[in-house]
Structure formats: C-alpha cells, structure tokens
Amino acid sequence: MIRSTRAGRGLAVAGAVALALTACSSGSSDTGDGEATGGGSGEPLRIGTILPVTGSLAQLGPPEIAGVDLAVKEINDAGGLFGADVEVEHTDSSDAENASVATGSAQQLISSGVSVVIGAASSSVTKNIVDDITGAGIVQVSPANTATDLSGYSDFYFRTAPPDTVQGDVLGNLIVGDGASNVGILVFNDSYGTSLRDVVEGVVTEAGGTVVYGTSGEEFDPTETNFATIVADAIAASPDAIAILSFTNQTPAIVRELVSQGWDMSKTYFVDGNLQNFGVEGDIGFPAGTLADAQGTLPGAYPSEEFQARMLEIDPDLKDYSYGPESYDATMLVALAAFKGGASDGETIQANMVAVSGADGGTDCTGWEECKALLEDGEDIAYQAVSGVGPFNEANDPSSAFIGIYQFGPENTYTFSRSEEGEVPQG
Incomplete structure (x- = not known):
C-alpha cells in the first residue's frame, strides 16, 4: 500500500499515487515457518518517507520516491513480508527554509506508527527531525544526506549516501x-x-x-x-x-x-x-x-539501463535518477533487516541493518528474492547495493x-x- 500525502497540505505527491502494491495471490505469500529467521511476525512493515516534493531540492524527490516505490513493488510482487504487503506513506520534506513542513511530516509519521523513515534528502532538514524520529525508536535511513557531522549521529540513523x-x-x-x-x-x-x-x-x-x-x-x-x-x-x-x-x-x-x-x-x-x-x-x-x-x-554508481527501465515503470516522467538507487537500497536493506530479525519494529530492524549490508561477511546477493532465500536457508548475506555503496561501517555510513x-x-x-x-x- 502506498499512501501519498504532504503534511499539513493534503495534496498527493506527484508521481507516487498510481501504484497499488498488492501481494500476489494463489499461495505466493509466505507465512509461518519459512517467513523469517527469527520466527516471523504478523505485523506488516510500515515505511514512511520524508522526501522533497517542494523546495530547493524538489528535483531529487521524483527519483527518490520512485526508488522506494520500486523496492516496495518488488517485495510485494514476491509475496510481501510476514504475509502482508509492505506499506508506504509518503510525505514532503521541503527544505531548511520551510522547516515546519518536515517537522509536521515527522510528527505525522510518528503518529502513524511507522517503523522506518526514508529521508530526508537535505542534511539540514534531517538535523531538524532526526532526534524526534530516532528518539521514538524509528529507524531513519537517508538516501542523500552527506554532511560529515551526521556520521555516527545515532544508532538508529543510517545513510546509503556517503559523507562529503x-x-x-x-x-x-x-x-x-x-x-x-x-x-x-x-x-x-x-x-x-x-x-x-x-x-x-x-x-x-x-x-x-x-x-x-x-x-x-x-x-x-x-x-x-x-x-x-x-x-x-x-x-x-x-x-x-x-x-x-x-x-x-x-x-x-x-x-x-x-x-x-x-x-x-x-x-x-x-x-x-x-x-x-x-x-x-x-x-x-x-x-x-x-x-x-x-x-x-x-x-552513486551510474545506474544501469536495466535499473533505469525499472524506475521508469514506476514513474515514466523521470528526467534523471539522482539518489533513486540509494532510495531503493535503503528500502531493501530495512526490509531484509526486518526479515532477518523476524519482526517489523524499529528495534529489530536497527539491530540487523549492519548484518544484512554485509559488514560481517556473508554470501553476496542482489534483490529481494535472492537475499530472502539465503536468509531462509540460515545464511548470512552481503546485500549488493544498486548504488554501489559498501557495507555499513561503525558510524552507520557506507564503508565505500x-x-x-x-x-x-x-x-x-x-x-x-x-x-x-x-x-x-x-x-
């Protein structure tokens, strides 16, 4: 499910409202014994995004939103997580000059009960909201923050873009x-x-x-x-x-x-x-x-033509792909962390993010189905990021x-x- 809103504005996020992400029927949803290495959970994974639809980084919003939506679609097309669709609620971050927009979005997502927030794009915007998000036990993963002083900011804060x-x-x-x-x-x-x-x-x-x-x-x-x-x-x-x-x-x-x-x-x-x-x-x-x-x-590594085509299926109006791969990777990593830990809450996801990124070694894998299958077999994995970033380091930054x-x-x-x-x- 994708719910697209702008906090306090009631307007749909452009390019993100046309998807109905439903799990495949005919027994394709996994439940019970094989669903997670930690025993499984009946709670669906709920992800929120705080990404720029308005403001000085609005050009980054469409590819970032498309990256999140593509990952969610691929997960849900393969049967979802814990027997249910992964759900997404999109909100606007705007920019640091309109700080109240991101603040309202953060409070909206916290109230909605999300376990993960993807965003923000702006480092300054993140600094305004990261304490509220991580303090609520919610994992925050930015696909685009690059300020050096965000390295190691919180155990619950990660990024799939490298610092400056x-x-x-x-x-x-x-x-x-x-x-x-x-x-x-x-x-x-x-x-x-x-x-x-x-x-x-x-x-x-x-x-x-x-x-x-x-x-x-x-x-x-x-x-x-x-x-x-x-x-x-x-x-x-x-x-x-x-x-x-x-x-x-x-x-x-x-x-x-x-x-x-x-x-x-x-x-x-x-x-x-x-x-x-x-x-x-x-x-x-x-x-x-x-x-x-x-x-x-x-x-970020330049996205392959095949990945660009997949993103264009989500948003045919994309003009570039800036931070789209990083947004896709962020979404895949949190879903894999939830699957590995057997539950969709923020603490479980936080505890498994570093491991699924491959920081401790593991079998290389690409995409949801391949990585999930390895986890089901009890193997450690090293997710191969589309953006080309290396596993998380001790500061929760990409190591390369x-x-x-x-x-x-x-x-x-x-x-x-x-x-x-x-x-x-x-x-």
Missing part, C-alpha cells in the same frame, strides 16, 4: 587534475555547503593550490537572490576554476550572473545539490552552449562509495563521464 569526505575528495581532485591551482568557491551558509567546502579546500590546499574565494566567513545566505556582488568578489580574486556549492533554487541566478560578468563557464563545477539538466528553455534554462564542458559530481563525474553538453544537459570509488574514513 568522499564527494569532496573527488571534486577537489577533479578540479586540481584539470589544472586549476587558484580555486573560487561560491558556497551557501548551510551545513551541506560548508561541509563540502571544507573537504574541497583541504584537497586543493594539500595539492599546493589555494582557495582564493569562499573560505570560512565568505559564504552567502541561503535566502540570497542577488549575486552580483558575490560573483564580482569571486571573479576579482582571479580564480582559474569556480565550484558552486548550493541548491537548485540559487544556482540559475548564480550561473546567469557568472555569464554576465564574463566568466568562462567551462571552468565551473557543480555538485549533487544543484546538478540537473537545465536545458535551454524555461525558468532554469540557459541559451544553448552556456554550460558546455562544465562538470559536476554526484554520489562511487562518485560519478558528469559533463555538460551544448544543450545544458549532463552526461555520465566516469566514476571514482572512494573509501569512507571513520573517526
């Missing part, structure tokens, strides 16, 4: 590898932006370069709308590359200001918070060729992850270039 130590390292090395030694960073004063900036700055400095603009104290306000002075100050520092560390609501205005002040946009770098197919039309589009040869980074590198073409849309794999440091 990995993306920042790849981005910094990409910029330096392209020949830049004087780097400008246009960064907003948000934990996501400053966390990523600090890592990039460290990489650039260690390589013998200098961050000439955008160091501590030179951030812009997340509500800023006029970037003329900010861009002028950055260009006046004579950078040979500029990274834009912001969300999508600021980025089009920043790009237009850079262009108007004569910046060579091929020397511009984007990140996951603002990497999107801008195109040549509409409010976010630019004249053809504006972003040609600009680059960007995005956590891929970062995709993308390049913009003449139509201001990006294509996959290559991936870099990095280990996630602990401590």
